[in-house]
Amino acid sequence: MPVEINPALVRHIAELARLELDDQLIQRLASDLAEILAYVERLDELDTESVQPMAHALDLTDVFADDVPGPCLERQEALANAPKKDGEFFLVPAVL
Amino acid sequence: MSQAVPYTIVIGLEVHVQLLTRTKLFCRCPTTFGAPPNTQTCPVCLGLPGALPVMNRRAFELALRTAVALQCRIPPRTKWDRKNYFYPDLPKGYQISQYDLPLATNGYLEIADPAGRFAPKPIRIRRAHLEEDAGKSLHDEAAGVADSRIDLNRAGTPLLEIVTEPDIRSPLEAKTFLSELKLLLLYLEVSDCNMQEGSLRVDANINIHIPTASGMVATPIVEVKNMNSFRAVERALQYEAERQYVEWQATGLTKENAPKQTRGWDDQAEVTVAQRRKEESSDYRYFPDPDLAEVTIPAHQIERLRDEMGELPGALRKRLEQQYGLDAYASDVLVNQGKAVVAYFEQVARQCGDARRAANWIQQDVLRVLNERHIGIEQYPVAADELAELLRQVGDGQLITSRAREVLERMVQRGEKLEQAIAALGIQSVSSNQLRELCRQLVEANPRIAADVRAGKRQAVGALVGQAKKRNPNVNPAEVQRICLELIEQSE
Numbered sequence: 001m002p003v004e005i006n007p008a009l010v011r012h013i014a015e016l017a018r019l020e021l022d023d024q025l026i027q028r029l030a031s032d033l034a035e036i037l038a039y040v041e042r043l044d045e046l047d048t049e050s051v052q053p054m055a056h057a058l059d060l061t062d063v064f065a066d067d068v069p070g071p072c073l074e075r076q077e078a079l080a081n082a083p084k085k086d087g088e089f090f091l092v093p094a095v096l
Numbered sequence: 097m098s099q100a101v102p103y104t105i106v107i108g109l110e111v112h113v114q115l116l117t118r119t120k121l122f123c124r125c126p127t128t129f130g131a132p133p134n135t136q137t138c139p140v141c142l143g144l145p146g147a148l149p150v151m152n153r154r155a156f157e158l159a160l161r162t163a164v165a166l167q168c169r170i171p172p173r174t175k176w177d178r179k180n181y182f183y184p185d186l187p188k189g190y191q192i193s194q195y196d197l198p199l200a201t202n203g204y205l206e207i208a209d210p211a212g213r214f215a216p217k218p219i220r221i222r223r224a225h226l227e228e229d230a231g232k233s234l235h236d237e238a239a240g241v242a243d244s245r246i247d248l249n250r251a252g253t254p255l256l257e258i259v260t261e262p263d264i265r266s267p268l269e270a271k272t273f274l275s276e277l278k279l280l281l282l283y284l285e286v287s288d289c290n291m292q293e294g295s296l297r298v299d300a301n302i303n304i305h306i307p308t309a310s311g312m313v314a315t316p317i318v319e320v321k322n323m324n325s326f327r328a329v330e331r332a333l334q335y336e337a338e339r340q341y342v343e344w345q346a347t348g349l350t351k352e353n354a355p356k357q358t359r360g361w362d363d364q365a366e367v368t369v370a371q372r373r374k375e376e377s378s379d380y381r382y383f384p385d386p387d388l389a390e391v392t393i394p395a396h397q398i399e400r401l402r403d404e405m406g407e408l409p410g411a412l413r414k415r416l417e418q419q420y421g422l423d424a425y426a427s428d429v430l431v432n433q434g435k436a437v438v439a440y441f442e443q444v445a446r447q448c449g450d451a452r453r454a455a456n457w458i459q460q461d462v463l464r465v466l467n468e469r470h471i472g473i474e475q476y477p478v479a480a481d482e483l484a485e486l487l488r489q490v491g492d493g494q495l496i497t498s499r500a501r502e503v504l505e506r507m508v509q510r511g512e513k514l515e516q517a518i519a520a521l522g523i524q525s526v527s528s529n530q531l532r533e534l535c536r537q538l539v540e541a542n543p544r545i546a547a548d549v550r551a552g553k554r555q556a557v558g559a560l561v562g563q564a565k566k567r568n569p570n571v572n573p574a575e576v577q578r579i580c581l582e583l584i585e586q587s588e
Contacts, residue, residue: 016379018182055175055197055384063389067117067154070124071138078137078248088133089245092184095233 005034103304105337107264111277113256113287114295115158120252121228122149129293133247141252143188148387155254158286159226162256163200164401165284165408166221174199175390177382184246185231194225195382206410207272210428219273220261229253267333274298274326279409283435291325298323302333303351304340315340316354320368322361332361336368412438420451429459436473440480447484450491457487465508478507482514494525496572526570535579538563546584557581
C-alpha cells in the first residue's frame with residue numbers, strides 16, 4: 001500500500017526528528033522519499049508466503065548478562081561531553 | 097462512596113513497577129537508590145555511540161514470574177522495540193520497550209472488599225511488558241527560567257509496565273486493585289513497591305458513561321498522572337469523575353468529538369490540572385531494536401516458575417479460612433501483612449492449638465506494636481514459640497486473659513522471656529483447692545451478698561469476684577463466680 005509522500009507528511013516527520021527544513025528542501029525531500037520508498041517497494045514482488053517473519057537479522061536468541069554490578073564512569077567523565085553542566089548534573093533548557 | 101451518581105465510572109490503570117535487580121536492564125550499572133547524581137552511568141545508559149545493550153537475566157525472570165502470577169498468556173518468543181521521542185532525560189532519543197510482542201497478555205487479578213462495598217471481581221490485565229526507565233529531571237521552580245538539571249542514574253532501570261483493561265468501576269476498586277497488586281508483587285519478591293522512591297508509579301485512564309435519552313454517552317478519556325499514593329489515586333479519580341460530569345453538562349463534549357487529555361493531580365489543592373499536550377506525541381515510530389536478540393520462553397520455564405511460585409495472597413486467604421477456621425476478615429488482615437506475619441501466625445496457631453485465639457492476639461496485640469514501632473514481625477521482641485506457649489497457658493486456664501496481656505506487654509516492653517515476665521508479675525497458678533478455700537471465706541464473710549444472690553439477684557456475686565481479685569490477682573474470675581454461686585446455693 002504505497003503512502004503518498006506529500007510536503008505535509010515530510011513536515012510532520014521533520015518535526016518528529018526535530019529538523020527545521022525550509023519549503024524548498026521539503027519539496028525536494030518529498031520527491032526523494034517517494035523515490036526511495038518506490039525502490040524499496042520492489043521487495044513486494046517477492047513471494048514471502050513460506051518465509052517466517054523475523055525481528056532480527058541474526059539467528060540468535062536469548063542473549064543475557066548476569067545481574068552483577070560492573071564499573072561505572074566517573075561523574076566528570078560522564079558529564080565530559082555535555083554542552084552545559086554544573087559539576088553534578090547535565091543542564092538543559094528548562095523543560096517545564 | 098455514593099453509588100447514586102447518574103453515570104458509570106470506567107477506569108483502566110497503568111502501573112510501572114521497578115524490579116528488584118542490582119543492575120540496570122541493559123548495562124551493569126547499579127540501581128542503588130539515592131546515589132549522588134550521575135555516578136551510576138556508563139556508555140550504554142548514557143546512549144553513547146557504539147555502546148550495546150545486553151539484557152539483564154534477573155530482570156527478565158522477575159518480569160516473567162510476575163506475568164505467570166497474573167495468569168497471563170505468555171508467547172513462545174518476545175522482542176524489544178525502540179519507542180522514539182525526544183526528551184532531555186532520555187539520552188538515546190528512544191526508550192527500549194516492547195510494542196507488538198509483549199512478554200505477557202490476557203491475564204487477570206481478582207479483587208475483593210472484605211467490607212462488601214463491591215462484589216469480588218477479576219480485573220483483566222491487557223498486557224505487561226519489560227522496559228527501561230528514563231532519567232530524572234529536576235526543575236528549579238523558584239528560579240523560573242533557570243536550566244533544568246538532569247540526573248541519569250535512573251536511566252535504564254528495569255520497569256515492568258502492567259496495563260489493565262478498563263474493568264475498574266470506582267475509585268475504591270482502583271485503590272483495592274493497586275493494594276492487591278502491590279501485595280502480590282511483595283509476595284513474589286519482584287519489587288519493593290516503594291512509592292516514595294518511585295518503585296511503583298500509577299497512571300489512570302478514566303471517563304464516565306452517562307445514560308441519556310439518545311443512548312449512552314462517553315466523556316473524553318483523561319489520563320491522570322502525578323498520583324503519589326494509593327489514597328491520592330482514589331481521591332484524584334473521585335475528583336476527576338465529578339469534574340467530567342460537570343464539564344459534560346456544560347460543554348456536551350464526548351469521546352467522539354474531543355481528544356484524550358492528560359491531567360496532573362495536585363495533592364495540595366486536591367484537583368486535577370490540565371497538562372500541556374506533547375504535540376505529535378503519539379507518533380512513536382516503534383521498530384524492533386536491532387541491538388537486542390529475541391528471547392524465547394520455553395513451556396518448561398513457565399512450568400518451573402509456576403512450581404516455584406509459592407502460595408500467593410488469594411489462595412493463602414482461602415487456605416487460612418479453611419485450615420484454621422478463620423473468618424474472611426481475619427485471614428485478609430493477616431495475609432495483607434505479608435508472608436512473614438502469616439508464617440508467624442501459622443507457627444503460633446500450630447503450637448498453641450487454638451488458631452482463632454492466635455489470630456485474635458496477633459491482630460490486636462502484635463500488629464498494634466508493629467504499627468506503633470514501624471517494625472516488621474522479624475523485629476517483634478516475642479518469638480512465635482513464646483507467644484504460642486503464652487496462649488497455650490491461656491487455653492489451659494493456667495493464665496487468665498487479662499494477666500496474659502500484662503505478661504505479653506512486659507515481654508514486649510522489657511524483652512523478658514515468658515517465665516521471667518510471669519515471675520516478675522508474681523503470677524502463680526492457683527490450685528483448685530486454694531480457689532475453693534478463697535471462695536468459701538468470701539461467701540462466709542459476706543452474708544448479705546449471699547442473701548441477695550439467693551433472693552434472685554445473681555449479679556450481686558460480682559462484688560465477691562472483685563474482692564477475690566484483690567486478694568489474689570491470679571484467680572480466674574469466671575471460676576470464682578462459678579464456685580461462689582455454687583457455694584451460696586449449697587448453703588441454702
